[in-house]
Amino acid sequence: MRFTLIYPKWHKLGRQTEFHLPPHGPVVFAAALPDYVDVTFIDENLEAIDFDAATDFVGISMMLTVQVQRGWAIADEYRKRGVRVMFGGIATMLHAEECMAHGTVFLGEAEGRMEEVLADFRKGALKPVYNHLDQQPDIALVGTARRDLLKRDLYNYRGVQMVDLVHASRGCRFHCYPCAVAYLGGRRFRPRPIDKAIAEMAAIDNNRLFIVDNSLAQSTEWELDLFREMIPLKKKWCSHPIEDKPEVLDLAARAGAWYVYQAVFDTSDYIRERIRRYHDHGIGVEGTILLGLDNHDEDFIKRLIDFLLEIDLDLAEFTVLTPFPHTRAFDELHRQGRILTYDWSRYTADQVVYQPKHMSAERLQELLDYAWTSFYADEPQNMKMARLFARVVQKEMADHTFRPRSRRLRDQHFGRGETA
Numbered sequence: 001m002r003f004t005l006i007y008p009k010w011h012k013l014g015r016q017t018e019f020h021l022p023p024h025g026p027v028v029f030a031a032a033l034p035d036y037v038d039v040t041f042i043d044e045n046l047e048a049i050d051f052d053a054a055t056d057f058v059g060i061s062m063m064l065t066v067q068v069q070r071g072w073a074i075a076d077e078y079r080k081r082g083v084r085v086m087f088g089g090i091a092t093m094l095h096a097e098e099c100m101a102h103g104t105v106f107l108g109e110a111e112g113r114m115e116e117v118l119a120d121f122r123k124g125a126l127k128p129v130y131n132h133l134d135q136q137p138d139i140a141l142v143g144t145a146r147r148d149l150l151k152r153d154l155y156n157y158r159g160v161q162m163v164d165l166v167h168a169s170r171g172c173r174f175h176c177y178p179c180a181v182a183y184l185g186g187r188r189f190r191p192r193p194i195d196k197a198i199a200e201m202a203a204i205d206n207n208r209l210f211i212v213d214n215s216l217a218q219s220t221e222w223e224l225d226l227f228r229e230m231i232p233l234k235k236k237w238c239s240h241p242i243e244d245k246p247e248v249l250d251l252a253a254r255a256g257a258w259y260v261y262q263a264v265f266d267t268s269d270y271i272r273e274r275i276r277r278y279h280d281h282g283i284g285v286e287g288t289i290l291l292g293l294d295n296h297d298e299d300f301i302k303r304l305i306d307f308l309l310e311i312d313l314d315l316a317e318f319t320v321l322t323p324f325p326h327t328r329a330f331d332e333l334h335r336q337g338r339i340l341t342y343d344w345s346r347y348t349a350d351q352v353v354y355q356p357k358h359m360s361a362e363r364l365q366e367l368l369d370y371a372w373t374s375f376y377a378d379e380p381q382n383m384k385m386a387r388l389f390a391r392v393v394q395k396e397m398a399d400h401t402f403r404p405r406s407r408r409l410r411d412q413h414f415g416r417g418e419t420a
């Protein structure tokens with residue numbers, strides 16, 4: 001069966017240096033397909049779709065709200081040609097009803113569920129919806145992502161290969177105001193068997209990884225076990241937050257922690273110390289800064305930017321509060337009649353789509369711009385990125401894992417064994 005799997009294109013944050021990470025959801029999904037399915041993957045951010053190429057079945061994988069309209073347009077093109085289409089992925093779950101007008105909808109995690117769907121497809125009896133949102137599969141069923149489907153040469157920034165994505169757990173025990181994860185993955189933390197996650201990491205032909213799990217700060221014991229097993233791999237990696245305990249940070253650093261994405265939401269000593277402790281362990285910090293919460297007035301935002309410079313964040317990514325469906329933010333702002341548009345193409349996280357409490361939407365938009373400009377005024381974004389990159393090269397030099405580009409290209413063409 002020829003299966004075309006598509007990841008619709010979407011707009012990156014306007015002020016952020018543009019780069020394309022390899023998608024993760026689609027290749028993890030592909031690992032859940034039976035062997036008889038012959039998958040072709042197209043990341044529309046980097047290559048055009050040939051709608052007339054022969055295929056039996058099309059899958060559209062959507063992660064972000066800002067992808068859905070394009071996803072629906074792609075589905076409609078295929079349906080005009082008589083090809084059946086199925087949607088899946090995070091944004092499908094968040095926009096399930098709307099997706100139903102454009103194809104079959106699969107909700108939930110794919111492991112162990114695809115035989116049933118494909119059997120229905122072959123019988124010509126595909127259902128409109130497969131809803132497994134409330135029954136998560138056994139986490140041990142998660143297979144090694146089909147990274148072989150990615151056209152690796154496309155994922156580089158100025159010749160430097162992008163990190164490879166991997167996950168060691170699902171779910172999150174927290175339920176933060178702007179986040180949909182509680183709805184998507186449930187609030188139960190579900191670690192993968194550590195040996196499977198480690199084997200997957202070890203097999204990736206890239207020394208640099210992005211561990212995409214939600215906050216790693218879910219269980220101290222699990223973090224320590226995971227990091228201990230990662231030490232011999234000598235990989236270097238970025239991730240979402242790591243728990244703020246000396247023994248955890250110490251082991252994370254020894255396991256190759258390169259930098260973390262850490263939300264910075266106020267100017268407290270707690271945050272100052274949190275960032276300092278990462279830095280003390282040689283771990284960089286990219287702050288993710290959400291502007292426009294109900295306690296943010298103009299003065300607060302300006303003080304926050306000064307604070308970010310003071311605590312010496314390595315990078316900062318500024319966005320505005322966006323009421324994504326199935327979040328507490330959406331429920332509250334919708335109930336209060338403060339959502340200004342439901343045009344999902346504007347839910348980029350850098351366009352104000354709701355009425356802020358202490359200022360006009362236009363003013364918040366200006367302050368977002370102010371934040372990017374002020375933070376990067378003395379040292380531009382690409383310089384800060386270069387410094388963060390130098391950090392990983394230093395770590396690799398220290399443990400002799402640094403592979404210059406020429407060496408990597410040679411390895412890719414002739415295989416590692418033959419050149420060793």
Ligand code: B12
Nearest residue numbers: 025028029059061064065088089106109110179180212324
């Ligand atoms: C990793 C991640 C990122 C990475 C993405 C890297 C990449 N290339 O993938 C980075 C850090 C870049 C990122 C950025 C952002 N992210 Co993000 N991110 C995530 C995160 C933590 C994990 C996604 C993931 O890979 N999951 C693991 C995979 C395996 O799961 P999956 O995709 O669900 O796939 C499974 C099923 O869905 C199914 N499936 C998948 N595809 C298909 C296809 C078919 C046909 C079928 C049948 C099934 C199927 O099979 C898979 C296996 O079971 C999620 C939260 C979460 N836990 O879901 C947020 C999340 C997706 N991000 C979110 C947000 C808000 C953002 C940002 C806006 C944050 C910010 N402040 O900047 C930015 C985007 C900015 C922009 N416009 O450019 C929101 C989504 C918001 C929305 N509705 O649009 C989420 C849900 C978190 C939240 N806060 O609620 N993110």
Ligand code: SF4
Nearest residue numbers: 172174175176179214
């Ligand atoms: S923001 Fe992070 S920690 Fe909070 S609920 Fe979402 S995934 Fe969990």
